[in-house]
Amino acid sequence: MPSDATPCPICGRPAPRRPANRSHPFCSDRCRLIDLGKWLGEAYRVPGPRAGDGAESPGRPVEQEDEP
Numbered sequence: 001m002p003s004d005a006t007p008c009p010i011c012g013r014p015a016p017r018r019p020a021n022r023s024h025p026f027c028s029d030r031c032r033l034i035d036l037g038k039w040l041g042e043a044y045r046v047p048g049p050r051a052g053d054g055a056e057s058p059g060r061p062v063e064q065e066d067e068p
């Protein structure tokens with residue numbers, strides 16, 4: 001087993017590293033697109049930002065800290 005190849009996260013086949021493989025860490029462009037589609041699908045499924053994830057009250061300026 002070549003040490004410069006990591007298993008593709010999609011199909012599990014050995015994926016050569018860059019620069020020989022432009023689709024790294026995937027074995028091919030096809031697997032890269034599959035992963036991208038999966039990622040986008042999950043992103044679209046999320047209704048909105050979860051509370052307490054760092055993004056709080058978007059659009060509301062936080063400048064007044066001396067307000068009682």
Ligand SMILES: [Zn+2]
Binds near residue numbers: 011
């Ligand atoms: Zn693959």
